[in-house]
Amino acid sequence: MNAENVEYRVAHLHDRLAAEELGELGVRAEVRAGAVVVTGTVPSAQCRATLLRVVEEELAGLTVHSDIVVAETAGPDRAEEL
Numbered sequence: 001m002n003a004e005n006v007e008y009r010v011a012h013l014h015d016r017l018a019a020e021e022l023g024e025l026g027v028r029a030e031v032r033a034g035a036v037v038v039t040g041t042v043p044s045a046q047c048r049a050t051l052l053r054v055v056e057e058e059l060a061g062l063t064v065h066s067d068i069v070v071a072e073t074a075g076p077d078r079a080e081e082l
Contacts, residue, residue: 006031006062013058022051027068029055035063041071 010029017027027040038055042048048068055064 003031006036009059009062010036013055016054016058017051020054022047022054027051029059035065038064038066038068040067041069043071045070 010031013029027038027042029036029038031037036059038051040051042051048070051068052066055066
């Protein structure tokens, strides 16, 4: 697969993420050393699963490395001492 086609597919992934509820996440997809690297932080495990499903649909057949972190949204387990 040529590099131009990969760049086109990554751009299409960005468009799709922007059009869906995932657009606000600040997730990045870049071509590096012949693979696509997807990075970012999402608010929940469900959101991460949805994001990875979209990435798989758009970039099927390509080598994809994902580094998607789920943000901790739980409150502290004890009071903060000041």
